[in-house]
Amino acid sequence: MMELMTIGPRSPWTIFDELESLQADMNRLLSTPEAPRQTRAVYPPLNAWSAPDGLIIDAELPGVEPSDVEISVDGDELELRGKVTTHEPAENEVVLRRERPSGEFQRTLQLPFRANTDAVKATFKNGILRVAVPRSEEEKPRKIAIESA
Numbered sequence: 001m002m003e004l005m006t007i008g009p010r011s012p013w014t015i016f017d018e019l020e021s022l023q024a025d026m027n028r029l030l031s032t033p034e035a036p037r038q039t040r041a042v043y044p045p046l047n048a049w050s051a052p053d054g055l056i057i058d059a060e061l062p063g064v065e066p067s068d069v070e071i072s073v074d075g076d077e078l079e080l081r082g083k084v085t086t087h088e089p090a091e092n093e094v095v096l097r098r099e100r101p102s103g104e105f106q107r108t109l110q111l112p113f114r115a116n117t118d119a120v121k122a123t124f125k126n127g128i129l130r131v132a133v134p135r136s137e138e139e140k141p142r143k144i145a146i147e148s149a
Helices: 012-031
Strands: 046-051 054-060 069-074 077-084 103-110 121-125 128-134
Antiparallel strands (some): 069 077, 077 103
16 A cells, blocks of 8 residues: 655654654553453543533534434433445545545443433534533522521
């Protein structure tokens, strides 16, 4: 398999960054017999943050059709499932680099609260899936009125 090479000057810091990354990968690989399974990338990569009414999750899904993604919420677990399809080379094409994942994926997240499953909303724009997961009414903080005696 051929690999494309970059032509032109390279920053010495880039080379050191690559060497440090290689050393970290080798340390993980050699540290335990189970390490190769741990070095697999988790897909899809995501960001999650707390909002006043619940949680918001952004998942990167470039090139994925929204119809190829399933979202399910059960209590305090959210599950993303789907399929990433990639271009398969024609008979006269040669693959030079293949870094993007392909195939089926599944990711389950433990939520920090029980979700209101009826109010979960998902939008998909520019390859980013955004899921808004509201808290169930029982989980929301309540103000307690103080009565005078």
